[in-house]
Amino acid sequence: MNRYLIEVAYDGTAFHGSQIQPNANTVQGELNRALSLLMREKTSTFGASRTDEGVHALCNFFHFDSEKEVDVQLAFRLNGILPSSLAVVKIYQCKTPDFNARFAATSRRYRYKIYSKKNPFLQNRAMFFPFRLDFDLLDTAANLILQQKDFTSFSKKNTQTKTNFCEIKHCQWRQNAETIEFEIDGNRFLRGMVRGLVATQLHLAKGDFLLQDFTTIFEAKDCTKAFFDVPGYGLYLEKIFYPEGQFLPLLID
Numbered sequence: 001m002n003r004y005l006i007e008v009a010y011d012g013t014a015f016h017g018s019q020i021q022p023n024a025n026t027v028q029g030e031l032n033r034a035l036s037l038l039m040r041e042k043t044s045t046f047g048a049s050r051t052d053e054g055v056h057a058l059c060n061f062f063h064f065d066s067e068k069e070v071d072v073q074l075a076f077r078l079n080g081i082l083p084s085s086l087a088v089v090k091i092y093q094c095k096t097p098d099f100n101a102r103f104a105a106t107s108r109r110y111r112y113k114i115y116s117k118k119n120p121f122l123q124n125r126a127m128f129f130p131f132r133l134d135f136d137l138l139d140t141a142a143n144l145i146l147q148q149k150d151f152t153s154f155s156k157k158n159t160q161t162k163t164n165f166c167e168i169k170h171c172q173w174r175q176n177a178e179t180i181e182f183e184i185d186g187n188r189f190l191r192g193m194v195r196g197l198v199a200t201q202l203h204l205a206k207g208d209f210l211l212q213d214f215t216t217i218f219e220a221k222d223c224t225k226a227f228f229d230v231p232g233y234g235l236y237l238e239k240i241f242y243p244e245g246q247f248l249p250l251l252i253d
Contacts (some may be wrong), residue, residue, distance in 0.1 A: 014085035052231025155190035
């Protein structure tokens with residue numbers, strides 16, 4: 001049995017999230033359908049990172065197994081039948097059959113985009129937020145996030161995770177010509193965590209509560225204390241990192 005890894009990119013507004021679910025259009029569902037058709041056997045994929053409805057991915061990965069050797073034209077053929085909102089970027093063959101797209105990842109990078117002046121070309125690509133923000137407070141809040149380990153207050157309820165501890169490796173706000181962007185790297189992220197961090201920091205920078213209350217929200221370990229009121233379409237799964245040497249030479253580029 002061979003294990004393969006597919007790198008994909010997608011427009012999240014076209015899907016009800018990445019993870020397959022009944023009676024809903026999802027990234028995983030479209031991949032399974034297309035692979036099963038081309039491989040001429042039922043083929044199931046397993047994702048590296050779950051994204052919610054509306055969340056975009058510049059890079060996400062799914063692995064699948066097959067006793068057949070992958071045709072070198074598989075990426076081209078997949079892109080021919082997948083919807084325009086979902087693209088296969090590359091396909092790799094894993095060195096070992098027990099490689100897991102989710103658990104083998106060492107870190108993930110997310111980015112949240114915000115714009116303050118009306119721009120039709122950023123609609124559904126970033127969040128419109130026409131309010132004055134204290135950027136010094138945003139920088140201070142980002143530094144405080146780097147010092148945290150327990151993100152219980154920024155996790156949605158009813159998740160199946162065994163721990164809410166995460167290691168944040170990088171966390172920063174950037175001001176660009178048209179957008180304000182929050183970028184964060186970590187070994188893992190809880191469901192809703194990045195949007196919770198973004199929303200809560202925006203409320204802080206808008207003056208809705210004081211800086212010391214931001215620390216108190218972490219200490220409370222209660223998601224009702226945080227804010228989650230930012231849309232999914234401003235969020236991008238930007239990169240997933242794996243240790244070197246996990247894959248055989250690139251099959252398709």
